[in-house]
Amino acid sequence: MTVTSKAIDFSEFDLVIIGGGCAGLSLTLALLQYNYAGKVLVIERREQYEHDRTWSGWFSQSDLALLTNLSMQTFPGWSISDARHCYCHTSTSHPYYSISSEHFYSYAIQKIHASSNVQLLTGAALSVNDLSAITHSHIIDTVGLGIEITRPRYGLWQSFVGVMVSSSSVLFDVNTQSHATLMSDMSQDENGFYFTYIIPQNPHQALVEVTYFTSKSLTRDYLTERSTHAAQRLVQTKITPSLNDITITAIEYGHLPMWDVVSHQTPRSQTHHHITLAGNISGALRSSSGYGFATIQRWANQTGKALSHTDKLSTKPLLHTRHYSRWVQWMDNILLVVLVRYPKLSSTIFLRMANRLTGSEFAQFMSHRAPLRIWLKVIMAMPKWAFIKAVWWSWLD
Numbered sequence: 001m002t003v004t005s006k007a008i009d010f011s012e013f014d015l016v017i018i019g020g021g022c023a024g025l026s027l028t029l030a031l032l033q034y035n036y037a038g039k040v041l042v043i044e045r046r047e048q049y050e051h052d053r054t055w056s057g058w059f060s061q062s063d064l065a066l067l068t069n070l071s072m073q074t075f076p077g078w079s080i081s082d083a084r085h086c087y088c089h090t091s092t093s094h095p096y097y098s099i100s101s102e103h104f105y106s107y108a109i110q111k112i113h114a115s116s117n118v119q120l121l122t123g124a125a126l127s128v129n130d131l132s133a134i135t136h137s138h139i140i141d142t143v144g145l146g147i148e149i150t151r152p153r154y155g156l157w158q159s160f161v162g163v164m165v166s167s168s169s170v171l172f173d174v175n176t177q178s179h180a181t182l183m184s185d186m187s188q189d190e191n192g193f194y195f196t197y198i199i200p201q202n203p204h205q206a207l208v209e210v211t212y213f214t215s216k217s218l219t220r221d222y223l224t225e226r227s228t229h230a231a232q233r234l235v236q237t238k239i240t241p242s243l244n245d246i247t248i249t250a251i252e253y254g255h256l257p258m259w260d261v262v263s264h265q266t267p268r269s270q271t272h273h274h275i276t277l278a279g280n281i282s283g284a285l286r287s288s289s290g291y292g293f294a295t296i297q298r299w300a301n302q303t304g305k306a307l308s309h310t311d312k313l314s315t316k317p318l319l320h321t322r323h324y325s326r327w328v329q330w331m332d333n334i335l336l337v338v339l340v341r342y343p344k345l346s347s348t349i350f351l352r353m354a355n356r357l358t359g360s361e362f363a364q365f366m367s368h369r370a371p372l373r374i375w376l377k378v379i380m381a382m383p384k385w386a387f388i389k390a391v392w393w394s395w396l397d
Contacts, residue, residue, distance in 0.1 A: 008121075010134045014038030015307070018126060019142035020046070022055065022101075023279025023296050025108040027140065028118060029066045030304020032111055037308070040118040041137075047123040049109065051102035052252050054162065054199065054207055055293035056180075058363040059097050063294040065301055070107045073098040073199070075180040080354040082186040082347045087354035088179075094363030096180050098199050099293070101252075131275060140303075144281035148266040151215070154337045154394070155259030156192070158290040160211040161223035162252040164201070165231035169239045172200045185230075186347040191216055193339065193346035196230045207251075208234060213258065213339060213346065224250045256280075256290045258336060260329060278303075283323050286368065288332040294367060295323050328368055331375075337390035338383075345383055356381035 010016060015031075017024045020042045028042055064070075075096040079088045112118050128146035131139065151157070165171075181198035188194070192214030199207040210226040212218060231248050239245075262283040278284075284299065285292035299321055324332075339346055356377050357365060364370040365378060379387075 008041070010041070011136045012039060013041040013119075013137045015040045015140070016134055016137045017042045017140050017142065018145065019279065020044030020120060020122070021142060021279070022053070022104070022293065023142040023284065023300065024140075025105070026066060026296055026300035027142075027278065027304055029108055029111060030300045031308060032115055032118065033066055033301075034305050034308035036117075036304065038117065042112070042118065042120045043124050043126060044120065044122045045125045045143075049101075049105040049122075051100060053101035054098055054252060055101070055104070056096065056098040056199065057291045057294050058094050058367040059294050059297075060367075060369075062301075063297045064097075066297060066304075067099075067104075067107065070099070071103045072100075073201070075178055075199075077178060077359075078180040078182050080183045080186075080350055081181075082184075082351065085351050085355075087351065089354065089357075089359035089362050091359035091363055094360045094367075096182075096363070098180070139275040140278050141275050142277075142279035142281065144265070144277065147277075147281060149257060149261050149281075150264050150266070151257065152259055152264050154333065154340050155257065155264070155287075156213045156215060156336060156339060157217070158211060158254065158256040158258050159214055159218045159223060160197070160209045160254045161220055161227050161250050162197075162207050162209040162254075163224065163227045163231050163248050163250050164205060165208055165235060166205045166247045166249075167235060167239065167245050168204065169245060170203045171206060171235065171238045172203050176200065177203060183350060186350065188343055188346065191218060193343055194226075198234060206231075206234065209252075211254075215340070217255075220250075220253055223253070254290075256285055258285075258287050258290060260287060260333070261285075286324060286332065287329065288335050289366060291366065299323065324368060334387060334390045334394060337394050338386050341390065341393070342383075342386050345386055349382060352381040352383075353378055 015038055017027060017040065024042055028040065031040060076092050077088060077090045078096050079086060109120065112120050126145060131145060177200045183195040184198065186195040192212045194210055194212045197209040197211055201207060208227055208231040210223065210230050228248050235246055260283060261281065278299065279296060280292060284295045302321065354362065357374065361374050365374050
């Protein structure tokens with residue numbers, strides 16, 4: 001249902017979190033972790049939670065501090081390939097993690113239900129006008145009510161539909177079950193650069209996503225068809241299936257901005273300056289990769305701790321935490337300029353990076369924890385003239 005300010009007595013709450021997705025629930029977990037004394041209301045549009053996301057990346061133990069005992073998959077090995085080259089990485093010290101939203105949602109909701117000062121309201125949505133009525137509570141908006149994002153000239157969408165393919169036959173043995181295929185079959189078509197992402201779930205099941213880096217708004221039906229065909233090809237390479245042996249179900253959809261969204265969004269009315277933006281709408285996704293889960297966890301931990309140590313919560317917005325350094329943002333923007341102007345170099349760029357770095361170095365670079373020496377290795381591996389020209393074009397714009 002849609003609720004308005006008249007339907008909720010916001011004065012009962014010290015903190016209102018708009019959006020009960022990754023950022024909203026992560027902040028809630030942090031508030032519970034640090035024993036926040038105020039009353040919290042989390043407003044979520046969905047009637048009920050279902051598995052609709054998979055968050056993956058190279059997480060440190062501090063990134064997972066709010067998720068103790070949460071079930072997740074660990075992959076010590078991963079690969080990047082096209083039709084001619086394949087580079088495999090292994091790192092037991094920096095494994096690749098995958099977290100199912102089903103487990104994350106259940107974990108967070110269980111914590112909320114055990115709390116006496118947090119209320120989760122599902123099946124509800126606020127309008128932009130409702131924001132003005134919340135004057136006695138601090139508001140953290142993770143969905144961006146009333147804000148529109150425009151794609152810049154050197155920005156791309158990362159678009160995909162993930163399908164779950166299941167078979168009664170064994171698809172993965174002990175070795176391949178612990179290996180994540182991050183980018184395979186990299187290629188280019190009229191819609192942009194694309195690759196296939198494969199995450200084994202168990203010996204009989206895998207998440208398969210054909211992912212596009214594109215300037216177009218590709219439809220869910222098209223993306224579902226592409227991922228379904230990729231899942232069928234995967235099964236055919238593993239077994240000789242019968243039609244009754246396979247099920248393929250679309251479970252998640254992504255249309256993620258690959259640019260600095262904070263600099264390219266339509267601001268809200270000036271009467272809404274008391275609201276803090278958080279999550280993807282605040283720039284938590286890294287422009288070059290679309291990874292954001294670890295960044296959101298760090299933000300939630302820091303924000304939850306700060307709020308819990310404040311005697312009286314002001315209705316003024318929190319100071320915006322810069323998610324990525326200016327250096328990282330600038331370098332990511334240069335990469336996007338190259339991907340937009342030289343799309344045929346996309347496969348070359350990712351293959352060269354995978355070839356030049358070790359598994360641990362690759363993990364550190366992708367999780368923006370790389371020291372200067374790793375940055376230099378990546379820079380030296382790139383096609384020089386394309387990146388030099390990209391620097392020039394970025395200055396001209």
